[in-house]
Amino acid sequence: MINEKNIKKYLELGENQNLEFKESENKFPINALETISAFANTDGGIIILGVSEKEKNIISGVVNPQKQIKELFNHMNNPREISRNVLSNDDVYSVQIQDKSIIVIHVAPENYKNKPIYLKDNPNKTYIRQGEGDYLATEEIIQSMTRDASRDSYDNKLLDGYTIDDLDNLSIQKYKDILMRNNPDHPFNNLTTIDFLKKINVIQKNRKNNEECLTLAGLLVFGKHESIKEYLPHYNVEYIRKSSNIENSSYSDRLIYDGYWGEDNLFNFMFSAFEKLKLTISDNSKISADYLTRESNSKLIIAIREALANSIIHCDFLNHKGVFIIRYPDRMIFINGGSLRISKEDYFTGAHSTPRNHYIQEIFRLINICEKAGTGVPKIMNAVKEYQLKKPEVKAEIDSFELTIWDTSIIENLNISNEVEKGIIELIIRNKFCSRAEIEKELKISKTTTIKYLNSLKEKNILVSSKIGKVHVYKLNDTEQHLEKYNMVNTLYSIIEEIKRN
Template identity: 35%
Template sequence: MAGIPKSLWETYSAMANTQGGIILLGVENDGSVSGLKDIDSLKKSFWDTVNNRGKVSINLLNNNDVQKIEHANGIMLAIRIPRAIRYQGPIFIGQNPLIGTYRRNAEGDYQCTDQEVRRMLADSSEESSDSHILEFFTIEDLDYPSLQQYRQRLASHKPTHPWLSEDDMGLLSKIGGWRSCRSSNKQGLTVAGLLMFGKEEILREVLPQYNIDYREKLSDNPELRWTDRLTLDGTWAGNLFQFYIRVIQKLAADLKLPFQLDSVLFRKGETVVHVAIREALVNALIHADYRGQGGIVIEKHRDSFEFSNPGSLLISFDQLLLGNLSECRNKSLQNMFTMIGAAEKAGSGVDKIRMGWNSQHWRSPIIREQMKPDRILWKLPMMSLIPNESLVRLKKRFGKDFSKFNQMEIQALVTADIEEYVDNARMRQITNCHAADVTQLLQVLVSKNALIQKGRGRWTSYYLPFKSDSVHKPSDSVHKIMIHSLHKGEISDIQWNDLLSIAFPARQNKRLYPVEMEQIILKLCRNNWLTRKQLSALVDRNSDGLRSRYLTQMVSHSLLQLRYPDKPNRVDQAYKEASELRKS
């Protein structure tokens, strides 16, 4: 290697703006060690560049982050890139963040769009995004009954609080719904005030992406999409306060645990499970990026709750798991909910959620961060940590060998069985083990042929091997990993073999032209509803990358249609060739 590769700086930006990582110089793409020459000169060149503010926006490293590693085939240079804290971002190369900012997903480094960069810049501001003053909007743009109900909640929770003596404008000012700025001599309604108490039509005017949606599915009837739903339809105020007081009742309605509401529907005699559900709901509302895509989506199923909001994590995944640390995107909203007892003190929400679920010995809450668009999902499954039905399936699959697995290995296999796959992040959520120990555990299971590995690095996922009596070759059976849990009944082995034949050019050639890949996807989806994971297995591509590069664009261009068009991010979302194309 003659010098520092130019792509290193794109990776530096991408890792710093995502979850951090390690760059190894002196290692080829196939993993072989080639070694470095004149490593001291290389290190000097690296430090000179990373400290040059004209080339890199900020140096996040200290001396211990750059280390020589000796190997039989040569010397490597390991560079550890930490995740930037929110106030440092975005990390960019060059002098213009709009063209020099990168992020990292399963497909590798990608250049951020203007919209992504501007949201990162907004998140880096010390001023909370919901404290912005809305010029030309007044208290008349608020839903008066919502403000009065909030006052009643405050009086019930803190009967002697001095703010109760304030008039409506005074109360709004105290809780952050109205603000005066001395430097600009402006005053007015804040974004938080409008979000909490505003009227639906005004909210849509100020925040075109604003949407809040509660969905309940408690029936086994596949023809019945939702048994209950609350969304913006003009029949209620549509603000966050009204959404909260309606949804919290629906979420807790069927829990077989002692729970009471007092005369103003305030929490009374809560269990730790009710606290966990309340925290998860408020967490989604106060951490959301209301200019992001998709809106707030809350779902209640017979065996789980899901809380999804637009925006990215403002702290690292490791910091999130440790708890007691919080970076809130909407601090005024957080204060408003705290004042009425709907939210705990900053940093304790995650601990409350996990404590509630642990008290019932349920599976640990699932936390997923998605990019393009940025979204956070919390899923709270109401099932045993190691369900008996899963143990039965695994014992049948592995036979006598099942007794050879230790408790941690069984937990990993159970997770892959009931959650479709397991990865490092998920096992850390369940076990609190160190990332390196989890990786070693999963690799041992791969070596025992108990799991199949897909992907590399931070985006590596592990699946149970597909069990089938089909006559397909072993090399093709790898591509059927997903089918046992995703609509297997809809695709026979013969149909799957036909689909593999259609997808063969994509599996053989990793550098297809986009037009060629689109044609293959259209042929695959001509007569079948196929999920993203089924398609990724057929064409041997990462599922997140397949969605961002092809599926989303093909839907927007009416080449593909969605099975569930009202919920684009549904886990079991499926795609089919658009009916208009089939008619032409």
């Protein structure tokens, strides 16, 4: 909570993506509703009433805070002014700063099922937050939010006029062959092609006119290029391999529709892109016990498969960004259209997220491409832990999501040349955290030498120290906020393992 002790920090920050100041000496500023809408539709934020917008760091104050808080909730509970009240009593409070009062409003990001949050009983008055400003959302973003809020998976949409003739027979046969190979006793193996496609929800009966037609999932997974593009002109799936780590470097390999690798439906793209990614993983991808050499690569390959599958089943294919995979020498970036529908913190701990494309997920699950919702990210994080890779990064925009998986180790990424410092980091990687005495004993170095290099690593922001009971311990500095929950859980498990060992 904001109070008299920490208000200076917020004033010095100034307005940003998650912080807004409003002058409101005598009356609640009605334009604050735009910011509430914007924060709720984006990443959340804090509004402080009673701070000058003209003079930086100046508290102008609120004359009667309780009166303005009442005005705020009168607005929030009027559906003709805002579509949904996103605030509770605990989210709004006044703070006395010396001889002046301010009002603090905490706005949490709204659940995707309740978006968009709009004003004046008009969905076109939907606001989003970008930088320091509140902006009206585009029609495309509003439509994306509305689709996400629907109870139905959008890919179950029935496509009038689209039939089995719009599907690629070779893709269907390859799919059936995989099912037969993986599960020779599956009852679907003995069905005719039409009955098989009905069972996996590629074809459904339109109960309005009793005609059989394709689902959107069926068209996307098995469709011909021209049929997919006819229904979704912006449809795009692409893989590109860069020749260097520079963003605008040339590419050495590319997978985009050209007629050579078959139809660019999701089934073909999933397997073609996955095979290309696998070929870029060296046979010695796993770090061994000494944390410097490498051994096997199976878990990293599984992580790549999960990331690729997640990009597809969570993609909003009505968004023009589609699915785009970029392979740099040191990392893989998985981009898909559509916002992240849970928080970054929950994402990394494997919290349940309903996929946008439930039917596509079920089609892929039948041939073991993906499993139940929520298992993909833990497998990715398991590979990161197993190979001691640099932690993944996420970039969540209002209309797209981006996951970066590195295949460089923590030590490789830090580029540490000093052998003592390298030894300290390796020890901390293995144990999650270490005391100074443990480092001295394990590395057989003096107290003076240990302190010297621990201080050096702290100055480089590689290590941080904290206390467990009365003992000072050192751990890697993980400054990425969205990984804190994952690291906390991981550390707790490490403590339990240490207790068991002893």
